[in-house]
Amino acid sequence: MKIDVKQIDAGATQQRGLPPAVFKSPDVFDQECDAVFRSGWVSLASAQQLPNVGDMLPVKIGDASLLVIRNAEEEIGVFHNICRHKAAPLVDSACSKRVLVCPYHRWAYSLDGSLRAAPKYYGNSDEHMSAEDKQDKGLLPVRSVVWWDTIFVNLSGDAEPFEEFIRPLEQQLEGYDPAGLSLVSSTEYQSAANWKLAVDNFLDGYHVPFVHSQAVTVDSILNQDDLFLSDEIIGLRLPTGASDKPAKTDKPLPHFAHLTEENTGTQQWFGIFPNTLLFVDPVWVQLIIVRPEAPDFATETLTIYAANPDAMADEFAMQRQVLSDTLNEVNRQDIELLDKLQFTRTAPEARHSHLVPAWDQVNVRFHQIWLQKMQRAAG
Ligand SMILES: [Fe+2]
The missing domain is CATH 2.102.10.10 (Rieske [2Fe-2S] iron-sulphur domain)
Structure with a gap:
């Protein structure tokens, strides 16, 4: 199916999200390879995967x-x-x-x-x-x-300097010291879904207490703030640091060195357009890198870090295991969901979706960023 991205109405995206066909069309995928994955800064892997x-x-x-x-x-x-x-x-x-x-x-x-x-x-x-x-x-x-242990590349060679691209997030994360990030586990997943559904889902706080009820309660996410840091970096923030179940043990993992009091009770997660998903907790960091290879196939690497190198001591072995098991279980639940969503979200009827003002604005922004880049490249 030939799709002219210039015909996609940005206004309708606000209410419906992107049209269903962009999540399965090989033609759109070909256009994305250039307009999104070769032109900007994309992540590939964690540097600590190659010690x-x-x-x-x-x-x-x-x-x-x-x-x-x-x-x-x-x-x-x-x-x-x-x-x-x-x-x-x-x-x-x-x-x-x-x-x-x-x-x-x-x-x-x-x-x-x-x-x-x-x-x-x-x-x-x-x-x-x-x-x-x-x-x-x-x-x-x-x-x-390499930034926050994440290997970014720019294939076209002409994207803006990385320091400029990442500056708004760097400012948002002032006070967190990434030098102490210590690899706990790195796991590869394969998903039979379009890469945009994986990103969309990561930035969807609304589903978290329902799909991942073992990790998060509804009350805990009611105070989420949307973050629009730049034209390419968006995310969510929980001011109360509520979804810390993985870390809740008698002897919690140590948090980032020199963390401010305010950040001790904060969780933030970010989508760095297009494919870098970063979750920052006071005691751990989760990095998901989504690498599309076809319209309905992507490989994901889920890497978990302890925020403080002291957490790598033997006395914390059990807590690290619990953390890794919990976050990987959450990711398995997401992938199971995404693989089914690939069928329904690409059906023509999906154009009658109703996005919710209270919950879906970060998703809407992600769709708009995508549309803007694709339309600009289409001339
Ligand atoms: Fe999820």
Whole structure:
């Protein structure tokens, strides 16, 4: 189905959300790959998923196949996961190595992406490949940044500087020290739903006490504040820090170092357009990265951090386990729901939906951000 995004009425989105077809159309997905996933800052993974030099993680997002590498300087680098000879995929699962060898014709690359060697490059000769011939055949690098342990990339290379993009959130999170974030668990999920439904659901506080009644009560979310931090960063805030069930034990996990009194009782969750979902509690942080690969298929990485490195001591092992189990259970409930929603939300009848002023305004903003970017790209 051909869809002209310029024909979508922004006013109707306020009341109905985006039209059903944009959650399943391959044509829209193709347009999104460029207008959303290649043009802006998108997240790929957590830096602590790659703790050691030589660690590599392949990730697909939109129509791009990428490779994250912890290089010899212990820094994170990102490249296209594509051999420079005939574009074969280099790595297809997480691994650790010092030299990256293409399985197709065994071209070998260093951790900095440079080409080291290509066998028998000059045919029937023992001569090694010259520096000159190697020079323009390194892996294609991708502009990247690590913020709050999250690896962001900009594929087009021409998005605004990351510091400017993230500044409104940086200000909102003043007083939280991300240097202490300590990895508790990282789990990958697959969802047979459109990526926008996953983001929409994360920013939907209304469903939380009903779908996740084991973790949150209705009363606890009644005082949620909507956050509109910039054209790309939105979220929710609970001033009373109510949904802290995972942390409620006799010996709670220690909170962020130097946290202000006010923030000790606050939970905030953010959608960083398009695919980064960040939940900040006084004692833990949850990062969900949604990576679409098709209109009805996305991979999600759910990473949980303790806010304070002291929480990694043995005495907190049980609390960390409870935290991780609880948040993963919540995510499983969401994915089960999303996979069913993919069928009904894409039915033509879904255009008769009624969004609620009291609850759905952050969702509405997400839909509008999407529409604005898509319409702008369509010219
Ligand atoms: Fe949920």
